[in-house]
Amino acid sequence: MKIALFGYGKMGKMIEGIATKRGHEIVARIGKDDNPELNGADVAIDFSIPEAAFSNITHCFENNTPVVSGTTGWLEKYSDAIEACKKNKGAFIYASNFSLGVNLFFELNKKLAAMMASTPSYEARMEEIHHIHKLDAPSGTAITLAEGIIENSAYSSWKLGESKENEVSITSKRTGEVPGTHTITWESQVDRIDITHTAHNREGFGLGAVIAAEWLKDKEGVFSMKDVLNL
Numbered sequence: 453m454k455i456a457l458f459g460y461g462k463m464g465k466m467i468e469g470i471a472t473k474r475g476h477e478i479v480a481r482i483g484k485d486d487n488p489e490l491n492g493a494d495v496a497i498d499f500s501i502p503e504a505a506f507s508n509i510t511h512c513f514e515n516n517t518p519v520v521s522g523t524t525g526w527l528e529k530y531s532d533a534i535e536a537c538k539k540n541k542g543a544f545i546y547a548s549n550f551s552l553g554v555n556l557f558f559e560l561n562k563k564l565a566a567m568m569a570s571t572p573s574y575e576a577r578m579e580e581i582h583h584i585h586k587l588d589a590p591s592g593t594a595i596t597l598a599e600g601i602i603e604n605s606a607y608s609s610w611k612l613g614e615s616k617e618n619e620v621s622i623t624s625k626r627t628g629e630v631p632g633t634h635t636i637t638w639e640s641q642v643d644r645i646d647i648t649h650t651a652h653n654r655e656g657f658g659l660g661a662v663i664a665a666e667w668l669k670d671k672e673g674v675f676s677m678k679d680v681l682n683l
């Protein structure tokens with residue numbers, strides 16, 4: 453499979469290594485200010501920056517190229533991207549986190565939130581820790597986790613920092629080179645439950661993105677990692 457990469461930073465390079473080992477060919481490495489020539493790619497993978505993701509993704513739709521995006525921090529334009537995908541009969545997967553472990557963790561989080569819906573003595577909060585280079589806060593993964601809690605419990609929104617009743621508070625910490633750690637805490641007067649996912653490195657994100665690209669290649673429509681992993 454021929455792959456075009458949008459973004460050739462930490463994730464772009466990780467994906468290049470994994471994709472090459474799986475027998476794929478990288479036919480374009482598109483960075484800031486580069487001409488977005490797709491060079492006949494079967495699929496594009498975007499791990500760029502929040503300001504660039506939407507235009508990279510819609511460029512793929514306009515050029516009949518399925519696209520997988522892991523870039524976070526651009527979701528205010530997500531519904532416009534879906535519309536553009538449908539208009540162009542394109543193929544698209546966005547995931548805030550492509551790792552198998554985090555996608556299992558998303559499901560665990562929803563189940564725990566559903567159980568907590570009938571136990572009002574527990575309050576939920578979240579902490580995410582990432583490396584100092586990260587541009588967005590809270591992380592995309594934290595937002596997906598918060599949405600999972602909101603869909604399944606009495607919480608109605610999330611807030612970065614201190615929250616009011618019915619808001620899930622998210623604390624974002626930036627330190628060193630941490631690849632990504634997310635903890636959900638449910639606490640009562642008498643005890644506390646924590647569930648944590650810790651990424652040891654970026655390999656899980658990269659492998660998940662390549663698997664998603666292999667799965668999307670000949671499809672049309674808007675999909676998620678739940679479809680790819682059959683969760």
Ligand SMILES: NC(=O)C1=CN([C@@H]2O[C@H](COP(=O)(O)OP(=O)(O)OC[C@H]3O[C@@H](n4cnc5c(N)ncnc54)[C@H](O)[C@@H]3O)[C@@H](O)[C@H]2O)C=CC1
Binds near residue numbers: 464485508521522550
């Ligand atoms: N969904 C997931 O599983 C994961 C998502 N991410 C997200 O992926 C994105 C990239 O992460 P990293 O590779 O760690 O960042 P990075 O900063 O190492 O790489 C981003 C690259 O995009 C380039 N870039 C800037 N403008 C661009 C443009 N217009 N078009 C194409 N490329 C452009 C930058 O020059 C840089 O090389 C971030 O939004 C991050 O949050 C990161 C890891 C996993």
Ligand SMILES: O=C(O)C1=N[C@H](C(=O)O)C[C@H](O)C1
Binds near residue numbers: 548549582590631
């Ligand atoms: O920027 C990162 O590094 C990561 N970003 C994603 C996010 O915002 O959730 C996924 C992962 O946590 C690493």
